[in-house]
Amino acid sequence: MVSISVSTSSTKTEIIRAAERLFAQHGIDGVSLRQIGAEAGNGNKSAVQYHFGTKERLLQAICEHRLPDIHERRRMLVARHRPRDLRSLVECHLLPLLEQGEREGGRYLTFVSMLRHHNRQDVFARLPEEYQASTREFGERVAALLPHLLEPLRAHRIGQVVSFGVEAASDRERARVNGYPVVPFALHVADLLDGLIGFLRAPASPAALAALEDAEPGTTWLPYL
Structure with missing residues (x-):
């Protein structure tokens, strides 16, 4: 898997921010x-194509521009809190994502939401292996704390928790950008975690178990975020 090296040059950085x-x-x-080139203030109509080639590579570059900070923040949280319980694990994984929505001028969470809505999960699958491995480790650690759920329901719930978190944070990001009132960030995080942990811990209903028996074997997808 080839990683796109994002230059520190102002031109490429401005293109990435404008594209986001x-x-x-x-x-x-x-x-x-x-x-995108015009939004970035570049008079050269072919500047974006020159630096990134295709829209697909530009989409990947946007993710790779943000992910190093997100994953470094996760490492710091894990080192500080050494999470063992379900809530701490989910918080250490999601909080760095949620914090992206508080950055002035950033639209990363809404961008990620758009990728999902346009069925462009392939962008995440092309990210460097270190990010994919980190996500897999998170999924495995959470799964070990959910023995009451059968597969693939357990993996499906974990993936849904990440997706719910992104969508909630992107809604908040859009509200902030448009000047709508939002609750304080600490309350937003605590309340969202309450709901997500409750969702993970909820027992499978008889209806869900019956549907699981009738379901064909398949794979579940955990977003590489």
């Missing part, structure tokens, strides 16, 4: 490379 904003505002398919 425009994709968040208009969707993945609603923005051209030329529009």
Whole structure:
């Protein structure tokens, strides 16, 4: 798997930031490379194509621009708290993502939400192995604390928790950008974790178990975020 090296040059950084904003505002398919170049203040109509080649590589570059900070923050939280219980594990994984939505001028969470809505999960699958391995480790540690759930229901719930967290945070990010009132960040995080942990711990209902028996074997997908 080839990682895209994002240059520290101002041109590439401005293109990435402009692309993140425009994709968040208009969707993945609603923005051209030329529009991104214009938003970045580049008079060269081919600048984006020159630096990134294709829209697919630009989408990956946006993720790789944000992920190092997210994963470093996760490492710091894990080293500080040494999480063993379910809530601490989920908090150490999700909090760095939720914090992205509080950055002035950033639209990363809405961008990620757009990737999901446009069925572009392939972007996550092309990210460097270190990020994918970290996500797999998180899923395995959480799964070990959910022995009351059968597979694939257990893996499905873990994936849903990450997706729910991203969607809730992107809703908050959009509200902040548009000037709508939001609750304090600490309350937002605590209340969201309450709901997500309750979802993970909830026993499977008879209806869910019956549906599980009828389900065909398949794979579940955990977002590499």
